[in-house]
Amino acid sequence: MSQPSRALVLFSGGQDSSVCLAWALERHDHVETVGFDYGQRHAVEMAQRQVVRAGIVERFPQWAGKLGCDHVLDLTGFGAVGETAMTTQRAFEITEKGLPNTFVPGRNLVFLTYAAALADRRNAGFLVGGMCETDFSGYPDCRRDTLDALQTALNMGMAQDFVIETPLMKLTKAQTWALSKTLGGEALVELIVADSHTCYRGERGELHAWGHGCGDCPACDLRVKGWNEWVAAGRPELAL
Template sequence: MSIPETALVLFSGGQDSATCLAWALDRFDRVETIGFDYGQRHKIELECRATIRDELAAQFPQWRGKLGPDHLLDLSVVGAIGETAMTADTVITYAENGLPNTFVPGRNILMFTVAAALAYRRGARHLVGGMCETDYSGYPDCRDDTIKALQVALGLGMDKRFVLHTPLMWLDKAATWKLAETLGGVDLIELIRRESHSCYLGDRTHLHPWGHGCGTCPACQLRSRGWEAYRADPPDLATTP
């Protein structure tokens, strides 16, 4: 049975957030989405969002009536603060602190804060994000401790009870593919494979077995390895935390 409440999903158009959107549609009576234009070099992901939403409604009638409006907001201030490999045409490498230069300081914190402000006005208390610290790029704002601290801070700062859901937090990429299969079968797998976007360079010209991308950036490599592991030995989610 669905939870009779509204959830707001941070939906970028990537594999993880598309899986989280399906996860939310499977659990809540009403689901809205929010996306952000922060000057990302892979802005093509924003175009993928509409296609995925439309196809979810068309291919999965059980979710069609649950899918509410989409909200696309301008967060160009993120890029204005300082350049990273996600917001400028620079070589992807690692900084002195060990973090990849694709890390955008404060991005997820700001996105969740803005999403909570919108949720406050939309009467939603459930926020869903695709953050993960099991199989990720080392971003500190993807850690479980960060999300838990944000939930407390947002609740106190707005005097409203928010619940921040991160269904992928303890899943690797192979298990994320398997979760999508569990939620929507091969149709959902194919939709995410073909229409979602993860490549940091914004490459949509090459369709690999795992989806579109350059095939060489960290996001493509992570997605590729996860796909290969999923296809070789689909994990048993019954034993996954």
């Protein structure tokens, strides 16, 4: 008999990682989550992580029994190194390198390295992340070739056979909304709209059709654009 598959989801509490959590719960036998406190200015996402997890347990009994422990790792020291718009109160802009100043250098590399160390202890062979090339905002550590190289390095350095899964890698934000409907129907869409958090400014005032947020930071721009495209297309599901 094959061994039960165990996955660790990099779970920020945002739209993408919430869809990835549902995706992992649909495919794996046991799923745990890990979040990273790196001093992000939108620290409200850390609180919303628990709201989303509780909502999944309440609304999706087919997944509730698969959802295991949550872990939070303190990476505030790392976050302070980059001095980006993600960790300091500064305007969002493009840097001299042509990258948005929301890019935290090496963030996904560090996150996945810490996640792999945790996965080794938790006996999880799959690391699931919401990295995406299609709507990646210019972040070079969201590219699949970067993650393939890291996967090789982690497995060589830890004598493991980790698989880094990136279910959103080739999807637009509109397709990510469609995938959420495929996985959990309107109930999952509603949960992501109301309870996930993506806005870089940490705004959780008015609930818009697409969710909470300021509406004009880089994260909100992508989320709103994807929502509008998905709605204009008739709110379809995504064929798997």
